[in-house]
Amino acid sequence: MVTSETAVMDEKKAAILGEIPRLRRYARSLLRDRDAADDLVQDCLERALVRLDNWQTGESPRRWLFTIMHHLFIDQMRKVNRRGEAAMLPLAAAEAVAQPSEQMESIASREIIDALQAISPDRRAALVMVAIEGFSYAEAASILAVPAGTLMSRIARGREELRGLLDDTARRRAIRIVEK
Amino acid sequence: MIRRDFSERDIHMALDGELPADERAAYEAWLDANPEMKAKSARFTADRTALQAAFAGVLDEPVPARLRKVVLGEAPVKVAMPRSRWWLAAAAAVLVVAGGLGGYLAGIDGIGLENPAEDRLAEQAIAAHVVFAAEKRHAVEVPASDKDHLETWLSNRVGLKLVAPDLTANGFQLVGGRLLPAGESKAAMLLYEDDKGQRISLFVTAQSAENAKGTYASAQDGPRAVYWLDKGYGCAVVGSLPREQLAIVAKSAYGQLLAGLAS
Numbered sequence: 001m002v003t004s005e006t007a008v009m010d011e012k013k014a015a016i017l018g019e020i021p022r023l024r025r026y027a028r029s030l031l032r033d034r035d036a037a038d039d040l041v042q043d044c045l046e047r048a049l050v051r052l053d054n055w056q057t058g059e060s061p062r063r064w065l066f067t068i069m070h071h072l073f074i075d076q077m078r079k080v081n082r083r084g085e086a087a088m089l090p091l092a093a094a095e096a097v098a099q100p101s102e103q104m105e106s107i108a109s110r111e112i113i114d115a116l117q118a119i120s121p122d123r124r125a126a127l128v129m130v131a132i133e134g135f136s137y138a139e140a141a142s143i144l145a146v147p148a149g150t151l152m153s154r155i156a157r158g159r160e161e162l163r164g165l166l167d168d169t170a171r172r173r174a175i176r177i178v179e180k
Numbered sequence: 181m182i183r184r185d186f187s188e189r190d191i192h193m194a195l196d197g198e199l200p201a202d203e204r205a206a207y208e209a210w211l212d213a214n215p216e217m218k219a220k221s222a223r224f225t226a227d228r229t230a231l232q233a234a235f236a237g238v239l240d241e242p243v244p245a246r247l248r249k250v251v252l253g254e255a256p257v258k259v260a261m262p263r264s265r266w267w268l269a270a271a272a273a274v275l276v277v278a279g280g281l282g283g284y285l286a287g288i289d290g291i292g293l294e295n296p297a298e299d300r301l302a303e304q305a306i307a308a309h310v311v312f313a314a315e316k317r318h319a320v321e322v323p324a325s326d327k328d329h330l331e332t333w334l335s336n337r338v339g340l341k342l343v344a345p346d347l348t349a350n351g352f353q354l355v356g357g358r359l360l361p362a363g364e365s366k367a368a369m370l371l372y373e374d375d376k377g378q379r380i381s382l383f384v385t386a387q388s389a390e391n392a393k394g395t396y397a398s399a400q401d402g403p404r405a406v407y408w409l410d411k412g413y414g415c416a417v418v419g420s421l422p423r424e425q426l427a428i429v430a431k432s433a434y435g436q437l438l439a440g441l442a443s
Contacts, residue, residue, distance in 0.1 A: 013253075021243065025235050049253075152192065155192055168425070
């Protein structure tokens with residue numbers, strides 16, 4: 001029946017709409033830049049809408065959408081690495097003052113966000129998935145399509161790496177203060 | 181109370197709510213008996229709180245209209261190509277110098293992915309580093325003990341007034357230097373080492389016709405080059421240091437090189 005089909009569609013779309021804030025948060029933790037993160041979310045939503053039929057009613061929309069977005073992210077990271085494209089980064093831009101969207105960040109937040117960007121994408125995704133998004137190990141492993149053991153080691157290594165980077169930053173800050 | 185051996189793995193499981201409830205008490209007792217593990221657990225817990233706090237605000241932001249439109253079907257659905265911007269940012273994120281350089285994405289638009297002159301300089305510098313920094317006895321042709329001769333010789337060959345930067349403030353001592361081919365021209369390589377035996381190299385050529393600067397890595401786990409090109413010279417600092425540390429050392433080296441060139 002056409003009407004019930006439309007109703008199901010609307011229900012699905014409403015569920016997807018409701019997940020956008022979470023998707024944006026996950027994308028932001030993966031990519032940092034607000035516009036780039038929203039571009040990723042947009043790619044994810046477009047893909048989800050084309051595949052709306054693949055989404056079984058009853059399946060958590062959150063898991064389904066996170067899976068789509070994560071695959072988009074990882075595929076592109078791999079392509080970029082495979083092509084060996086050099087991301088040219090003018091130091092002048094790198095040294096520029098934080099962009100407006102980041103002005104609200106405290107120094108502590110900025111440090112941890114910077115450190116998060118510096119760890120490998122696989123570890124970053126695993127860590128964010130459980131530590132920020134609150135997925136269980138089983139859910140995160142299924143979204144990331146890795147065995148539970150791999151997920152756990154990515155989380156553990158990601159945390160160690162993150163802490164190491166933060167320790168480095170703190171040490172350097174201490175040195176700067178001493179130098180003053 | 182369940183008795184079993186705990187390990188660091190359990191710290192992560194406890195933090196992520198994956199430790200079975202009936203093991204919790206034994207785990208807490210284990211933490212109390214192992215101050216080092218307890219401290220580690222406290223640090224990870226604090227990091228987790230900080231991570232959550234850093235991104236909490238995103239949930240309260242209004243959903244951008246363009247995203248709503250995609251779902252509500254008010255915009256045509258395109259599936260051909262992923263948007264270019266975010267993966268460029270992703271590529272940059274792989275290589276970007278972390279921390280202290282907030283806002284690097286401010287200038288990411290319009291950065292060319294292909295720039296042969298820069299790539300060539302960075303690749304030559306990385307190749308030289310990979311070959312010579314690994315050598316124990318034959319890393320350099322002229323040792324640091326003969327620094328004056330090293331500087332005069334390399335300056336004459338490369339055609340630039342080279343002064344070997346003093347990187348002791350960054351923990352690096354000059355090992356020495358050598359002369360290398362760089363395309364149709366010559367390059368000077370200066371090798372430095374810290375007290376842990378980590379090496380970085382400085383690669384300087386007089387061949388460059390353009391202005392550019394950036395970071396470059398040919399492989400994700402390989403050494404990274406921070407480079408500058410200016411009219412009349414090109415310079416790259418290569419090493420496997422943490423990105424941020426490399427950027428700091430590179431900046432110091434570059435400043436001194438520049439001062440040397442002008443002296």
